[in-house]
Amino acid sequence: MRFSPEGYYVExxxxxxxCGLLIYDQGVAGTGGTGLFCSAWCVAWDEQRQAGVEHPVLKLPTD
Ligand SMILES: [Zn+2]
Structure with missing residues (x-):
């Protein structure tokens, strides 16, 4: 989503x-061209999936 000078609109x-969360800014690019993510946490999760971890366990984000 981008913000226009006149107001808000969903581009x-x-x-x-x-996780499927709607990304409002430019998002976080994943490694290996796997798409956009909402946070570094989701990028790390996807990296583990790509590395073959079936059920990644990550600490919850603190931010
Ligand atoms: Zn996410």
Whole structure:
């Protein structure tokens, strides 16, 4: 989603490739061209999935 000078509007819906959360800013690019993510946490999760971890366990984000 982008913000126009006149107000708010949804330009396009971009969802996190991991959790499906709607991304309002430019998002976080994943490694290996796997898409956009909402946070570094989801990027790390996807990296573990790519590394073959079936059920990644990550600490909850603190921010
Ligand atoms: Zn996410």
């Amino acid at each position: 396009r819906y971009v969802k996190c490739a991991n």
